[in-house]
Structure formats: structure tokens, C-alpha cells
Amino acid sequence: MRPSPIRSFDYTVLLCARMEETRAFYADVLGFPVETDKPNWVSFRIGAMLLTLRRRGAWSVCDDGPAVPGAASVQLAFRVPPPDVDAWHAELSARGVPILREPTDLPDWRHRTLFFRDPEENIVEIYAEY
Numbered sequence: 001m002r003p004s005p006i007r008s009f010d011y012t013v014l015l016c017a018r019m020e021e022t023r024a025f026y027a028d029v030l031g032f033p034v035e036t037d038k039p040n041w042v043s044f045r046i047g048a049m050l051l052t053l054r055r056r057g058a059w060s061v062c063d064d065g066p067a068v069p070g071a072a073s074v075q076l077a078f079r080v081p082p083p084d085v086d087a088w089h090a091e092l093s094a095r096g097v098p099i100l101r102e103p104t105d106l107p108d109w110r111h112r113t114l115f116f117r118d119p120e121e122n123i124v125e126i127y128a129e130y
Contacts, residue, residue, distance in 0.1 A: 011043070011050035014120060015064050015073065019055050021119040026051065029095055030078075051076070067120070075123040082128040085112045092116060105130075 016022045026032045032044035040055040056064045085103050100115040113127040
């Protein structure tokens, strides 16, 4: 018997070597509300989803192994209203967050995008549909 199709996506876990800095980035810079806050596990509520940080290393399931310096593990994309892409660019620039690509219109996708990295080198995108 085949299982039922998967119909929901609940949370994403980012593996962190720089846990405290990454927690501060998502809480203080991006302003995500903290739902669970433990030394090795921090979850942020973003709408119906959770973005969770877990300290990289050995745990009960496996050993995550080392991260490759300078290599992204994931790309996270957060949708905002159209005027907020430029507002986020100004906010992130004022906070010294290095920008990978300034706000850019992508007509084929009907998106306005902004790209930067978090402290773990993951790529973060803030975008709006138009």
C-alpha cells in the first residue's frame, strides 16, 4: 500500500556553527519572533512555518559533519509586499549586512528580488511578486 501524498511543509532546520550570531541575525536584524529558545535549538515563527536553528555537530540521529566555508547550504526566500523590497535593502544596508544583489526586477518571474547571506553563509532572498 502506498502512503498518502505529503501535503504540508512545516519547518526548516538550518545547521549552525555560529549559533549565537545566526540567532541574533534572524531575531534582531530580520525581526522574526522567537517561539522556542534553547542553547542548541531556536525556532522562529514565520506565518504557519517554523525556521529553526540547530547547532551543527553530532546528535542522536547522525553527525552533520563540517560546513564547507563560503558555500551555501540553502537559499531561503521570504515574500513581502512590493514596496518592502527596497525598504529591506535600506534596513539591511544600514545594519552593515553585505548585499549579494541589490533590488532587481526579474520580469520573467514577475519578481523584485534582493539577495544577501546570513551568518552561516546561506543565501537569503527577500522578494515581492508584481
